[in-house]
Structures are given as C-alpha cells and as structure tokens.
Amino acid sequence: MIFLDIIKSVFKSSINTDDNFKFYPRKPKLSDCDILALALSAEPIEIDSETYLFGKLKKDYFEQFPQLIHRSNFNLR
Numbered sequence: 001m002i003f004l005d006i007i008k009s010v011f012k013s014s015i016n017t018d019d020n021f022k023f024y025p026r027k028p029k030l031s032d033c034d035i036l037a038l039a040l041s042a043e044p045i046e047i048d049s050e051t052y053l054f055g056k057l058k059k060d061y062f063e064q065f066p067q068l069i070h071r072s073n074f075n076l077r
Helices: 004-008 030-042 051-061 071-076
Strands: none
Touching: 004 030, 030 071, 051 071
C-alpha cells in the first residue's frame, strides 16, 4: 500500500481517474499504478524473478490478490 500511495502521489498529474497512464478500452484487472507498486514491492524483499513472484503471490497470497493478472500481461504493461 505504501508504494501504491507514493506512485499515485508522484504521478498524480500523469494518471487518469482509473490510475492508468493511458486509456484502456477494456478496464484492466490491475491499474498501471498497481503494476508499478507490485514491481517495486518485490525489489526490497529481493525477489528478482517474476516467475517466482507470481508463483508466490498465487500460492501464498491469492486472497489478497484475487485479480492478479497473468505474468505475460505484467511484462507487456
């Protein structure tokens, strides 16, 4: 949550009301700000593998991330 608040504060003039940097015709499961926060939160706990991060989130934190996107979508965005 801390990273998300910081990202929203830093980019407040660049994001829209859905916390995205651009308009998406179909609303994504996670906003651009959510994706940045997720990526930033993995660094301090020394998770440098996206495969490991997504596996851990799906296995141990599924209830906290029910709308978790697929890793390939994470990489694209």
